[in-house]
Amino acid sequence: MNGAREPDPGRNDHRREGRWQGRRVLVTGGAGFLGSGLCHALAERGARVTAIDAMVPGTGASAANLAGLPVELVEADLRTADLAPLCRDVEAVFNLAAQTSHMDSMADPANDLSVNALAQLRLIAALRAEAPAAVVVHASTRQFYGRAQYLPVDERHPVVPPDANGVAKFAGEQYWLLEHRVHRRPVVSLRLTNCYGPRMRIRDHRQTFLGIWVRRVLEGEPFEVWGGEQLRDLAYLDDVVSGFLLAAETPGCAGGTYNLGGASPVSLRQLAEAVVAANGGGTYAVREFPADRKAIDIGSFHADDRAFREATGWAPRHGLAEGLRMTLDWFRPRLASYL
Amino acid sequence: MNGAREPDPGRNDHRREGRWQGRRVLVTGGAGFLGSGLCHALAERGARVTAIDAMVPGTGASAANLAGLPVELVEADLRTADLAPLCRDVEAVFNLAAQTSHMDSMADPANDLSVNALAQLRLIAALRAEAPAAVVVHASTRQFYGRAQYLPVDERHPVVPPDANGVAKFAGEQYWLLEHRVHRRPVVSLRLTNCYGPRMRIRDHRQTFLGIWVRRVLEGEPFEVWGGEQLRDLAYLDDVVSGFLLAAETPGCAGGTYNLGGASPVSLRQLAEAVVAANGGGTYAVREFPADRKAIDIGSFHADDRAFREATGWAPRHGLAEGLRMTLDWFRPRLASYL
Numbered sequence: 001m002n003g004a005r006e007p008d009p010g011r012n013d014h015r016r017e018g019r020w021q022g023r024r025v026l027v028t029g030g031a032g033f034l035g036s037g038l039c040h041a042l043a044e045r046g047a048r049v050t051a052i053d054a055m056v057p058g059t060g061a062s063a064a065n066l067a068g069l070p071v072e073l074v075e076a077d078l079r080t081a082d083l084a085p086l087c088r089d090v091e092a093v094f095n096l097a098a099q100t101s102h103m104d105s106m107a108d109p110a111n112d113l114s115v116n117a118l119a120q121l122r123l124i125a126a127l128r129a130e131a132p133a134a135v136v137v138h139a140s141t142r143q144f145y146g147r148a149q150y151l152p153v154d155e156r157h158p159v160v161p162p163d164a165n166g167v168a169k170f171a172g173e174q175y176w177l178l179e180h181r182v183h184r185r186p187v188v189s190l191r192l193t194n195c196y197g198p199r200m201r202i203r204d205h206r207q208t209f210l211g212i213w214v215r216r217v218l219e220g221e222p223f224e225v226w227g228g229e230q231l232r233d234l235a236y237l238d239d240v241v242s243g244f245l246l247a248a249e250t251p252g253c254a255g256g257t258y259n260l261g262g263a264s265p266v267s268l269r270q271l272a273e274a275v276v277a278a279n280g281g282g283t284y285a286v287r288e289f290p291a292d293r294k295a296i297d298i299g300s301f302h303a304d305d306r307a308f309r310e311a312t313g314w315a316p317r318h319g320l321a322e323g324l325r326m327t328l329d330w331f332r333p334r335l336a337s338y339l
Numbered sequence: 340m341n342g343a344r345e346p347d348p349g350r351n352d353h354r355r356e357g358r359w360q361g362r363r364v365l366v367t368g369g370a371g372f373l374g375s376g377l378c379h380a381l382a383e384r385g386a387r388v389t390a391i392d393a394m395v396p397g398t399g400a401s402a403a404n405l406a407g408l409p410v411e412l413v414e415a416d417l418r419t420a421d422l423a424p425l426c427r428d429v430e431a432v433f434n435l436a437a438q439t440s441h442m443d444s445m446a447d448p449a450n451d452l453s454v455n456a457l458a459q460l461r462l463i464a465a466l467r468a469e470a471p472a473a474v475v476v477h478a479s480t481r482q483f484y485g486r487a488q489y490l491p492v493d494e495r496h497p498v499v500p501p502d503a504n505g506v507a508k509f510a511g512e513q514y515w516l517l518e519h520r521v522h523r524r525p526v527v528s529l530r531l532t533n534c535y536g537p538r539m540r541i542r543d544h545r546q547t548f549l550g551i552w553v554r555r556v557l558e559g560e561p562f563e564v565w566g567g568e569q570l571r572d573l574a575y576l577d578d579v580v581s582g583f584l585l586a587a588e589t590p591g592c593a594g595g596t597y598n599l600g601g602a603s604p605v606s607l608r609q610l611a612e613a614v615v616a617a618n619g620g621g622t623y624a625v626r627e628f629p630a631d632r633k634a635i636d637i638g639s640f641h642a643d644d645r646a647f648r649e650a651t652g653w654a655p656r657h658g659l660a661e662g663l664r665m666t667l668d669w670f671r672p673r674l675a676s677y678l
Contacts (some may be wrong), residue, residue, distance in 0.1 A: 114457075159498050167510050170509070178503065181501075
């Protein structure tokens with residue numbers, strides 16, 4: 001599909017292909033937001049899925065995210081666990097385990113580095129020994145581009161990490177790409193923009209601003225918009241999951257780093273309006289950035305993800321209004337379990 | 340001096356300024372090649388120097404490198420030592436401590452990361468508490484540019500680390516730059532090209548190819564040139580030391596990352612000829628790259644260091660023939676102690 005500019009909307013429907021049926025798949029960070037989303041999609045396609053998760057309190061990891069799924073959940077920290085038996089003969093790895101809080105990375109950068117880079121080296125070594133041919137799709141981030149020097153941001157944008165999390169996430173990604181270049185493992189790194197959807201973390205603003213907005217609006221409370229004019233492209237869970245599956249399914253992606261963007265960019269103020277509209281009501285207040293956030297804020301961002309679209313045929317299938325409505329509808333009856 | 344295109348040759352003479360007299364300076368990796376070179380220069384200028392070195396066997400660190408100097412040598416590993424008393428009230432830090440072997444980084448990337456990134460976080464934290472205003476000049480590397488996409492390589496060149504060492508060294512540098520951006524510490528990062536001179540490691544080819552050439556030619560043995568057509572710019576110790584001092588002395592450099600290059604680029608074959616000529620005789624053989632090296636070889640490299648020249652007035656004052664002759668003359672009577 002290289003060079004095809006018009007995505008085929010049918011490409012995102014992986015089920016018809018049956019290619020995940022019976023395959024042994026590892027999902028790290030499998031009890032978290034995106035990891036559990038992948039587990040749901042893979043289980044639905046008949047894969048034999050093992051989810052590894054350190055179940056760190058406060059990160060959003062929860063066994064409830066996998067409730068009812070035929071997925072083995074192993075509580076294991078990549079930094080310390082014996083990874084060999086978990087890696088043995090797996091055919092694909094979706095690597096979502098990460099420390100994702102920007103604020104936490106500044107308060108404890110060594111912990112952030114140990115999860116986002118050192119633990120990656122352990123997983124790389126275990127897979128090299130136990131599953132040398134497995135394809136790995138690594139969850140990377142737009143974070144290390146820093147403040148955008150131009151928009152939209154493509155993969156050639158300079159890497160200027162605005163916080164410790166960006167430093168360690170870039171290191172982790174680069175270790176995986178080395179594993180491709182030096183040891184020929186098929187590795188794809190997807191640099192994600194802000195993602196949202198069912199099972200996202202909504203308790204507070206430690207990981208994303210949108211989570212706490214969802215919580216507040218569902219509680220009937222006003223939420224705070226910091227700044228307001230910054231642009232963001234938001235990616236809905238199902239589209240992100242689709243991107244991960246296509247990355248694993250497309251041999252031509254191996255060795256690639258791709259931006260994975262979302263729906264058309266909106267300002268935070270427009271996003272706040274869309275949240276209120278999707279909820280059928282709600283209020284928010286626009287505030288100045290708190291000082292500790294301002295130092296690491298990146299301003300406007302939206303991704304140029306044409307390279308990934310062209311390599312795989314992927315395209316987001318959920319607009320912002322629809323995605324927000326689905327997210328709010330999913331959380332409304334489950335709100336108490338996510339606070 | 341910003342914007343001055345013609346370097347003033349007098350600028351490199353720091354002694355006349357007396358500005359290091361009595362200043363409390365920390366040099367990490369102070370018993371190694373470049374670190375000890377800085378200790379010599381700082382002691383000569385009357386600074387009160389503490390050298391920290393983990394004295395890891397095989398890295399080139401040696402108390403003999405500081406013999407006779409009024410420099411306090413503290414054996415301390417940045418990963419474990421209590422750094423607070425060492426950092427208390429220092430006015431300048433030259434941060435040379437590093438794992439620098441590319442091959443070792445591939446064999447044990449976790450150790451490489453712990454020295455080049457995790458230990459940096461410990462030093463950053465200790466300095467934040469004990470010496471919040473100290474200027475830091477960090478020894479970075481051209482290594483993480485990877486295979487040059489254009490020549491000469493300027494600071495805007497993409498970061499594509501070709502080995503684990505490049506990944507960790509980039510992370511370490513970026514933590515220091517964050518310390519400037521978030522906490523306003525004056526930090527300058529110098530991305531070094533291949534450096535050579537007195538006290539360099541010459542035992543084997545673990546750190547540089549030129550070291551083993553120096554050893555072999557002084558022993559009257561043939562040395563091996565791998566490849567031969569790759570270009571390199573070689574920086575002589577005194578010029579590198581001069582660059583570090585100027586970086587610390589120039590307030591306008593704070594927050595900058597600068598390439599620090601060397602003399603005009605030559606091919607490895609030309610360099611081999613220059614080594615033989617400087618020695619007044621010798622032989623070498625040109626060989627294919629060994630397979631394990633080829634995977635992480637970067638081809639030709641030479642640095643565009645105009646930004647640093649313009650910011651500081653720095654220029655290399657030692658041509659290749661002169662630098663090689665001074666290096667060989669220095670090692671000739673001391674060869675046995677460096678094997």
